[in-house]
Amino acid sequence: MTETPRAGRGAQSGAVLLAGILFSPPSTAAQADGYTFLGALVEFEETVRGVDLRCQPGARLEVSFVDPGTVRVTLDRPDREEVVLMAPLVDLEPGRVEVEIVEEPDRILLRSTDLDVALERSPCRVTFLDKEGAVLSRDEPGLGIGWDGDEVRNWKTIDEGERFFGLGEKGGNVDKRGREWELWTSDMYGYDSETDPLYQSIPFFIGLRDGRAYGIYLNNSYRSRFNLGAGNHRYYSFAAEGGALDYFFFAGPGIPRVVERYTELTGRMPLPPKWALGYQQSRWSYYPGDQVSDLARTFREKRIPADVIYLDIHYMDGYRVFTWDPERFPDPEGLLAELGAMGFKVVPIVDPGVKQEEGYVVADEGLAGDHFVKYPDGQVFVGSVWPGRSYFPDYTRAPARAWWGGHLERLMDQGIDGIWNDMNEPAVWGKAFPVEVESEAGSFKRIRNLYAFYMAMGSYEELVEARPHERPFILTRAGFAGIQRYAAVWTGDNTASWEHLELAIRMLIGLGLSGVPFVGADVGGFIGGPSPELFVRWIQVGALTPFYRNHTAIETPPQEPWAFGKEVEAIARQAIELRYRMLPYLYSLFRESSRTGAPILRPLFWHHQADTTAYRPEYEHQFHLGEYLLAAPVTRDGARRQDVYLPEGRWLDLATEEVYDGSRTVTVDAPLDRIPLFLRAGGILPLQEVVQFVGEETAGPLRLVLEVFPAVGGSFELYEDDGTSFAYRDGAYRTTLFSLTADENGFELVREVIHDGYAVPDRVVEVRFHAVESPPDEIAIDGRRLSEEFSYDVERRVLTVRVRSPGIWQTITVR
Ligand code: GLC
Numbered sequence: 001m002t003e004t005p006r007a008g009r010g011a012q013s014g015a016v017l018l019a020g021i022l023f024s025p026p027s028t029a030a031q032a033d034g035y036t037f038l039g040a041l042v043e044f045e046e047t048v049r050g051v052d053l054r055c056q057p058g059a060r061l062e063v064s065f066v067d068p069g070t071v072r073v074t075l076d077r078p079d080r081e082e083v084v085l086m087a088p089l090v091d092l093e094p095g096r097v098e099v100e101i102v103e104e105p106d107r108i109l110l111r112s113t114d115l116d117v118a119l120e121r122s123p124c125r126v127t128f129l130d131k132e133g134a135v136l137s138r139d140e141p142g143l144g145i146g147w148d149g150d151e152v153r154n155w156k157t158i159d160e161g162e163r164f165f166g167l168g169e170k171g172g173n174v175d176k177r178g179r180e181w182e183l184w185t186s187d188m189y190g191y192d193s194e195t196d197p198l199y200q201s202i203p204f205f206i207g208l209r210d211g212r213a214y215g216i217y218l219n220n221s222y223r224s225r226f227n228l229g230a231g232n233h234r235y236y237s238f239a240a241e242g243g244a245l246d247y248f249f250f251a252g253p254g255i256p257r258v259v260e261r262y263t264e265l266t267g268r269m270p271l272p273p274k275w276a277l278g279y280q281q282s283r284w285s286y287y288p289g290d291q292v293s294d295l296a297r298t299f300r301e302k303r304i305p306a307d308v309i310y311l312d313i314h315y316m317d318g319y320r321v322f323t324w325d326p327e328r329f330p331d332p333e334g335l336l337a338e339l340g341a342m343g344f345k346v347v348p349i350v351d352p353g354v355k356q357e358e359g360y361v362v363a364d365e366g367l368a369g370d371h372f373v374k375y376p377d378g379q380v381f382v383g384s385v386w387p388g389r390s391y392f393p394d395y396t397r398a399p400a401r402a403w404w405g406g407h408l409e410r411l412m413d414q415g416i417d418g419i420w421n422d423m424n425e426p427a428v429w430g431k432a433f434p435v436e437v438e439s440e441a442g443s444f445k446r447i448r449n450l451y452a453f454y455m456a457m458g459s460y461e462e463l464v465e466a467r468p469h470e471r472p473f474i475l476t477r478a479g480f481a482g483i484q485r486y487a488a489v490w491t492g493d494n495t496a497s498w499e500h501l502e503l504a505i506r507m508l509i510g511l512g513l514s515g516v517p518f519v520g521a522d523v524g525g526f527i528g529g530p531s532p533e534l535f536v537r538w539i540q541v542g543a544l545t546p547f548y549r550n551h552t553a554i555e556t557p558p559q560e561p562w563a564f565g566k567e568v569e570a571i572a573r574q575a576i577e578l579r580y581r582m583l584p585y586l587y588s589l590f591r592e593s594s595r596t597g598a599p600i601l602r603p604l605f606w607h608h609q610a611d612t613t614a615y616r617p618e619y620e621h622q623f624h625l626g627e628y629l630l631a632a633p634v635t636r637d638g639a640r641r642q643d644v645y646l647p648e649g650r651w652l653d654l655a656t657e658e659v660y661d662g663s664r665t666v667t668v669d670a671p672l673d674r675i676p677l678f679l680r681a682g683g684i685l686p687l688q689e690v691v692q693f694v695g696e697e698t699a700g701p702l703r704l705v706l707e708v709f710p711a712v713g714g715s716f717e718l719y720e721d722d723g724t725s726f727a728y729r730d731g732a733y734r735t736t737l738f739s740l741t742a743d744e745n746g747f748e749l750v751r752e753v754i755h756d757g758y759a760v761p762d763r764v765v766e767v768r769f770h771a772v773e774s775p776p777d778e779i780a781i782d783g784r785r786l787s788e789e790f791s792y793d794v795e796r797r798v799l800t801v802r803v804r805s806p807g808i809w810q811t812i813t814v815r
């Protein structure tokens with residue numbers, strides 16, 4: 001009894017097919033008319049990590065543990081042989097899992113340390129249970145698994161209060177229940193909250209039943225549909241228009257654990273270059289070159305920090321990819337060097353469509369190298385996009401990826417710093433990219449959803465190969481499960497409206513829950529122009545989103561931070577400065593995400609799963625940034641006060657020093673220049689000085705500020721490295737754990753270097769203890785009483801302690 005490797009199923013499939021003939025209803029008409037459902041168990045076989053069931057009519061269902069909390073279920077239909085999808089999965093190297101198999105009269109039980117799977121015999125149905133015996137998810141008894149033509153589908157029972165999250169980039173509420181969602185990567189200019197599908201296709205969702213979370217990832221790239229209780233009260237279901245029914249089930253019970261397991265399978269975001277955390281300025285399009293350098297200079301003159309400028313399609317010569325317009329950009333190298341000297345990184349747009357034109361080197365090379373997708377009869381496909389009639393590279397082919405990568409490398413050699421992949425759904429005028437067109441990995445029925453994934457994968461891998469010591473930065477519009485391994489994602493062509501500001505937050509939450517942490521929306525809105533107030537509120541929200549880019553469409557009014565008058569400019573600067581001050585904190589969260597898959601921007605319930613208020617739609621614009629920081633940005637026109645739901649704990653309003661008890665809604669002041677931010681008791685928030693760009697060397701002594709809300713427990717791990725290379729993978733980083741203890745006499749902050757592989761510059765550490773009720777009697781550093789270097793602000797109740805040279809202190813004790 002050995003596990004059947006997925007690749008080598010040929011020998012067995014004959015038997016499966018034969019069984020299919022024996023058991024399936026003879027009439028094909030009956031089949032054409034509806035679903036065939038998985039029937040009773042015929043026999044089963046134990047495998048290394050699970051079982052193979054033979055179920056009527058001649059189907060095989062493989063159920064096997066990937067790790068103790070992850071189970072894979074794969075259907076082998078009697079009438080089709082399907083290849084299972086590999087690209088989104090990073091590591092199917094099986095670890096050790098002890099699986100106990102118990103035969104009971106009406107079911108077979110598979111048990112690991114974390115999860116039980118009950119396989120009912122008649123008919124064949126799958127139920128997942130936790131170790132207390134609670135049902136997490138269960139095949140709908142009457143429907144279960146079925147197929148109809150090319151379609152495969154799984155129905156599961158739906159619980160009264162069951163909630164659903166994820167599915168990547170979706171509109172609607174954060175809870176996806178009550179709608180049927182489609183996954184089919186689509187260019188949706190001007191979408192709204194109801195539009196579906198959108199650009200990303202991520203067939204992963206989290207279910208929450210009776211407070212216990214689980215996850216399901218449908219490993220299938222065909223057009224798929226997730227009915228999460230739409231139009232019926234009996235079930236939820238997931239279906240794909242073709243391919244194998246192949247899904248993974250992840251145990252919780254915590255939502256973080258589910259996402260951790262899912263990203264174990266589909267991969268995690270590698271650390272991006274640190275500059276990609278900075279503020280980024282874009283528009284369709286900045287040109288000519290002089291305008292771009294003016295723009296850069298204006299940021300520096302106005303002392304508004306910024307790291308990146310984007311070049312949209314007008315930098316190209318007639319929208320020919322990998323060219324420069326000779327008049328608008330006569331000297332790209334010179335311009336890029338000038339911008340680089342000012343501390344700017346430049347990211348140009350790269351669309352997949354290659355202009356069909358004889359003599360255009362990229363087209364000629366692509367044809368000669370057989371790099372473009374074709375119709376089944378061999379004719380190269382031509383569709384229209386920005387350059388007019390265009391060819392489309394077949395990124396599923398390794399040689400095509402290498403060829404594309406060579407062009408990217410040349411762009412890098414000219415001085416660009418990252419790549420912005422757009423129109424990669426792939427978009428064509430008329431929308432309907434023909435599904436019969438073929439790639440090496442199959443027709444577009446199979447690979448449309450994967451097109452952008454392969455494009456990003458190729459770009460990332462080729463850039464790493466060309467520059468092994470530089471972390472690539474790629475931004476993509478479309479993608480599939482696993483896209484987080486290669487690219488940051490922005491939410492496409494949104495609109496400058498208040499509705500969109502809130503929608504953006506919900507979409508970013510959904511993406512984060514789907515394993516994609518490095519996400520942002522066009523700040524200010526892409527379509528149309530924001531009012532000054534909307535711009536203010538958006539640039540404030542953006543300061544807290546993982547990817548922070550202001551972008552707007554062609555022919556919209558100017559949208560730079562200074563475009564709305566002096567007052568807005570000052571507030572925008574303040575928001576952007578906050579972003580830069582928060583870099584040590586944010587970068588540490590990025591690092592956490594790269595290790596666990598946790599989102600950076602998290603819904604309230606990520607940390608408060610049992611709190612039903614944390615799921616309420618009226619608080620969906622609030623979010624956690626890490627465990628201790630809660631943001632309640634203003635997203636309503638004219639609002640100067642804001643209702644804020646504070647979950648359990650005590651919370652410090654960082655603007656007013658007011659302390660609130662949680663588990664209730666409070667109303668706080670929210671003047672135009674304020675982003676309501678709350679630090680939970682036990683929270684430690686590391687900040688730095690404002691710099692004009694991430695890599696700027698500051699003249700004076702560097703200062704690290706720790707905003708601390710003392711409590712009995714609480715800690716934060718600060719992560720630091722060189723910000724650009726992969727040396728951290730060989731240990732060249734530093735982690736410092738700050739932790740808090742408290743008793744009736746006072747409190748203590750302990751600093752402990754956990755990993756010391758990267759030298760940080762000598763700097764002053766300023767610790768600001770908040771909500772300190774009275775002036776301290778005694779402050780000691782490493783047991784030595786301190787007489788100076790501290791101050792106590794009676795009115796604000798903030799105690800500030802300054803410590804030079806962080807290498808020498810371990811504890812600050814306050815009594
Ligand atoms: C698409 C992109 C948008 C870009 C435009 C022109 O609409 O989503 O960001 O500005 O194309 O390239």
